[in-house]
């Protein structure tokens with residue numbers, strides 16, 4: 001093949017791939033650094049590690065920066081995410097964000113307790129008006145799909161959701177000002193119920 005044909009094929013290739021380039025680079029970083037814990041494409045059956053697939057990019061970027069500047073400081077954040085996030089540039093974080101946002105979220109959860117599920121659904125949809133808890137749905141979306149800087153909750157691991165809701169009682173996620181107010185009116189059994197509902201969405 002002559003030089004000119006090679007050149008034009010190269011140019012076409014570049015145009016076709018430029019929009020997907022961020023996500024492609026993110027995919028490489030995922031394989032090299034993240035999938036060992038979070039699973040390939042940000043989907044894992046291990047309750048230890050949160051699902052990342054389908055996470056809105058602005059929320060993802062905020063969290064990675066909060067690990068990197070050590071402001072998100074709960075025990076597992078310190079142990080698992082502080083070290084690795086310190087190795088990433090802003091550009092790496094953006095590429096990873098584009099990649100995970102484009103991955104289809106999976107919903108591995110099953111309903112094992114119907115009445116718990118119904119209670120969780122009720123709080124998620126209507127809040128607890130008498131205890132000053134707003135409907136979660138108002139910010140997190142009808143199915144907990146998340147939007148912009150508000151995270152996806154649907155299909156997230158039950159154990160992870162419960163842990164984070166308890167973290168919000170303290171100040172180890174200082175950026176989460178909305179959630180510090182929300183959890184004030186939630187009891188232990190409300191948290192159990194909400195987490196059971198959400199993991200099955």
Ligand code: HEC
Nearest residue numbers: 033034037048049050060063064074076077080081084096
């Ligand atoms: C050694 C295991 C491990 C590795 C490797 C790892 N993570 Fe994590 N990650 C965790 C754990 C555990 C948590 C939960 C932290 C917590 O409870 O605060 C977490 C939390 C997160 C969160 C917050 C999720 C949320 O819903 O708020 C993001 C985002 C994240 N990791 C992205 C990444 C990326 C990107 C990489 C690769 C560069 C990576 N992680 C590598 C274990 C790991």
Ligand code: HEC
Nearest residue numbers: 134135136139149150151161164165175176178179182194
């Ligand atoms: C006013 C808007 C708002 C309302 C109402 C709200 N949330 Fe949130 N929630 C947020 C935002 C914003 C964050 C991200 C905080 C951060 O950046 O750290 C968040 C984070 C969370 C997280 C952490 C998820 C993760 O991946 O780490 C959980 C769990 C959560 N919310 C559950 C709930 C539940 C359950 C309710 C209802 C009882 C609720 N939220 C109501 C805005 C809201």
